[in-house]
Amino acid sequence: MLTTRVPDRYGRFGPFGGRYIPETLMPAVEELAEAYQEARRDPHFQQELKAWLKDYVGRPTPLRRADRMSQALGFDVFLKREDLNHTGAHKINNTIGQVLLARRMGKTRIIAETGAGQHGVATATAAALFGLKAEIYMGAEDVQRQALNVYRMKLLGAEVHPVTSGTQTLKDATNEAIRDWVTNVRTTFYVIGSVVGPHPYPMMVRDFQSVIGREARSQILRILGHLPSHIVACVGGGSNSMGIFYPFRQDPVALVGVEAAGEGLDTGRHAASIQGGQQGILHGSLSYLLQDEDGQIRPAHSISAGLDYPGVGPEHAYLHYTGRATYVAVTDQEALAAFHQLAEWEGIIPALESAHAVAWVMREANRLREARAEVIINLSGRGDKDVDQVFRMEGGDTGERADIRI
Amino acid sequence: MNALTSVFDKAREKGRAALIPYVTAGYPTLARLPGIVAALTEAGADIIEIGIPFSDPLADGPVLQRAATEALAQGTRVSAILETVRELAPISPPLVFLTYINPVFRYGVARFSRDARDAGMAGLIIPDLPWAEGQDLRLAAEASGLAVIPLVAPTSTDRHLQSIRTAKGFVYGVSVTGVTGMREAVDTGVRALVERVKRVVPLPVAVGFGIANAAQAREVARYADGVIVGSALVKAIMDDPAHAEEQAYAFVKDLKSGLSQVRTKA
Numbered sequence: 001m002l003t004t005r006v007p008d009r010y011g012r013f014g015p016f017g018g019r020y021i022p023e024t025l026m027p028a029v030e031e032l033a034e035a036y037q038e039a040r041r042d043p044h045f046q047q048e049l050k051a052w053l054k055d056y057v058g059r060p061t062p063l064r065r066a067d068r069m070s071q072a073l074g075f076d077v078f079l080k081r082e083d084l085n086h087t088g089a090h091k092i093n094n095t096i097g098q099v100l101l102a103r104r105m106g107k108t109r110i111i112a113e114t115g116a117g118q119h120g121v122a123t124a125t126a127a128a129l130f131g132l133k134a135e136i137y138m139g140a141e142d143v144q145r146q147a148l149n150v151y152r153m154k155l156l157g158a159e160v161h162p163v164t165s166g167t168q169t170l171k172d173a174t175n176e177a178i179r180d181w182v183t184n185v186r187t188t189f190y191v192i193g194s195v196v197g198p199h200p201y202p203m204m205v206r207d208f209q210s211v212i213g214r215e216a217r218s219q220i221l222r223i224l225g226h227l228p229s230h231i232v233a234c235v236g237g238g239s240n241s242m243g244i245f246y247p248f249r250q251d252p253v254a255l256v257g258v259e260a261a262g263e264g265l266d267t268g269r270h271a272a273s274i275q276g277g278q279q280g281i282l283h284g285s286l287s288y289l290l291q292d293e294d295g296q297i298r299p300a301h302s303i304s305a306g307l308d309y310p311g312v313g314p315e316h317a318y319l320h321y322t323g324r325a326t327y328v329a330v331t332d333q334e335a336l337a338a339f340h341q342l343a344e345w346e347g348i349i350p351a352l353e354s355a356h357a358v359a360w361v362m363r364e365a366n367r368l369r370e371a372r373a374e375v376i377i378n379l380s381g382r383g384d385k386d387v388d389q390v391f392r393m394e395g396g397d398t399g400e401r402a403d404i405r406i
Numbered sequence: 407m408n409a410l411t412s413v414f415d416k417a418r419e420k421g422r423a424a425l426i427p428y429v430t431a432g433y434p435t436l437a438r439l440p441g442i443v444a445a446l447t448e449a450g451a452d453i454i455e456i457g458i459p460f461s462d463p464l465a466d467g468p469v470l471q472r473a474a475t476e477a478l479a480q481g482t483r484v485s486a487i488l489e490t491v492r493e494l495a496p497i498s499p500p501l502v503f504l505t506y507i508n509p510v511f512r513y514g515v516a517r518f519s520r521d522a523r524d525a526g527m528a529g530l531i532i533p534d535l536p537w538a539e540g541q542d543l544r545l546a547a548e549a550s551g552l553a554v555i556p557l558v559a560p561t562s563t564d565r566h567l568q569s570i571r572t573a574k575g576f577v578y579g580v581s582v583t584g585v586t587g588m589r590e591a592v593d594t595g596v597r598a599l600v601e602r603v604k605r606v607v608p609l610p611v612a613v614g615f616g617i618a619n620a621a622q623a624r625e626v627a628r629y630a631d632g633v634i635v636g637s638a639l640v641k642a643i644m645d646d647p648a649h650a651e652e653q654a655y656a657f658v659k660d661l662k663s664g665l666s667q668v669r670t671k672a
Contacts, residue, residue, distance in 0.1 A: 018539055019536060019538070019539060020534050020535060020536070022533050022534055022536070022557070022559070022580075023533075023536050023557045023559045023561075023562060023566065023580065024559035024560070024561050024562075024580060024584075025561075026536050026538070026561075026563075026566065027561045027563050030563075165471055165475075166461065166475070171462065175462050175464045179464060179465075179584075179585045182464075182465070182583060182585060183582075183583055183585065185583055186583070279511075280508050281508045281511050281534075282462060283462075283464075286511075289508070291508070294483055294509055294512065294513075295460075295484075295510075295511060295512030295513065296460065296461040296509070297462050
């Protein structure tokens with residue numbers, strides 16, 4: 001399977017990507033692109049990154065057959081355990097890389113946006129590790145939904161700025177982070193948390209997250225002796241999915257990205273930018289967006305704060321456009337059922353984000369069984385952060401729970 | 407000669423800088439836009455920027471964010487703005503749109519350029535469309551006779567200045583690294599920025615972002631060809647939206663008399 005190397009030097013993935021940012025920031029992203037290219041080719045930087053990922057993050061993460069789930073569904077399911085990373089999700093693979101780069105570029109101040117708080121925690125962690133100051137922008141609604149992650153960031157020495165504009169979620173936190181960046185561009189490194197933003201971010205974040213797919217590929221070859229049939233991962237901005245997809249891009253393996261259907265694709269209350277959106281430009285790149293006829297951004301909705309974003313990384317738009325990856329969606333209810341089911345089957349409480357990937361595999365079980373599928377699910381994070389939210393949604397300690405089982 | 411460029415020539419003949427106020431279409435309501443533009447015209451505006459509100463205005467500070475949010479909450483549509491300016495353009499100084507790239511992209515860059523020109527607009531300013539990404543829009547706009555105004559910032563490279571030499575209209579000099587909004591003082595680097603641009607680009611340079619009052623406008627007018635005032639004007643309207651037209655007139659009249667007291671450098 002031949003795939004053209006993307007992005008090109010303008011940051012284009014076919015028609016997607018690019019750099020749609022104020023002129024004030026252009027020199028900064030050009031400087032970043034150069035610094036990243038140098039770091040990418042520098043064996044010393046690569047060795048240092050590898051050492052931190054091993055001794056601090058705890059990589060490689062295991063890939064293991066989910067035995068009871070496989071037995072229940074009638075085909076082999078393997079879990080790539082990104083939930084076992086330090087800080088509990090894949091996000092730290094990227095923040096260690098970007099903060100090392102910030103240090104190399106002599107930037108002393110780190111800013112980031114966060115949705116669920118996982119990227120904020122991972123950024124605050126990396127900044128603490130290297131003695132840099134971090135300021136995190138988080139939508140005021142997410143500050144409420146994810147209060148424990150806010151406290152974690154503070155424990156790690158970061159300052160958290162609640163953002164009260166717009167929908168008070170991830171997109172508004174990103175707007176505010178960009179406003180900070182444009183103001184303090186000379187001293188500040190903006191650590192973007194997903195494969196979004198102006199070039200080189202989508203490429204750089206993909207590269208840092210590709211460690212997931214590189215490990216998974218060699219692990220599955222060791223276990224099975226051949227490639228899997230499917231790789232399944234959730235897609236908000238799309239960094240965990242791009243990280244596991246990328247090393248398999250030239251293999252005969254189905255790549256399935258699971259978007260958040262929220263209350264249902266036909267209700268308008270969802271976060272499925274590829275399936276429910278149109279081409280548009282937001283936060284620095286051209287991709288698919290939830291928007292109205294005038295190009296005003298429509299609020300996203302998902303049970304999972306980490307998927308609650310009205311856009312998606314431009315390389316996912318490209319993989320959809322070329323047909324190399326398939327994009328599907330599961331609802332809040334399906335994700336919630338999978339959250340419970342995986343806990344009971346495997347003793348693993350997944351993040352609500354990752355539960356979307358589990359839910360699609362459960363829903364498509366008949367078809368996958370008939371195809372004798374061998375599926376890798378990227379379990380991008382652990383669900384500890386969501387336990388309180390689910391507990392409250394399901395009626396708290398009254399013992400009553402909404403009927404959410406499939 | 408572009409209609410925008412000749413405005414600067416006329417102002418220069420009178421020994422003053424051009425005054426370019428900005429208002430957000432749809433704030434306080436779209437129905438008030440003609441009255442506000444008429445007030446700005448009467449107060450002596452040389453060019454008027456009309457903002458098309460966008461849901462995610464990442465180059466704007468709190469005042470213009472709020473104006474956009476309120477305009478959109480009332481259902482202000484791009485098509486209705488085009489209809490409104492069509493009536494205004496013949497009786498106003500040259501009008502330019504300021505908006506973000508997504509509304510233009512969604513409308514279709516060629517269709518938007520044509521419809522904006524047909525409605526009588528003279529130019530287009532898009533703060534999140536850097537020159538390097540703007541080729542398609544420029545081709546469409548130039549075919550329609552609409553000027554795409556280039557922006558320069560304190561961080562701009564010499565390469566960027568070279569690339570905008572063939573631009574039309576004027577150059578929009580962003581006075582600070584930051585978002586729109588009033589500042590206590592004009593950044594000391596603005597003069598150097600204007601002089602740097604003028605050495606390379608054969609167009610008038612108007613300076614915006616952060617100019618809050620007549621004293622600051624006067625200071626900038628000593629070295630720039632034009633002064634752009636947005637947040638401070640919209641703030642004046644916000645202070646008394648029931649009297650938006652009177653507020654706009656008084657604010658711009660004050661700036662204008664300030665500018666008429668300084669002679670710009672030739």
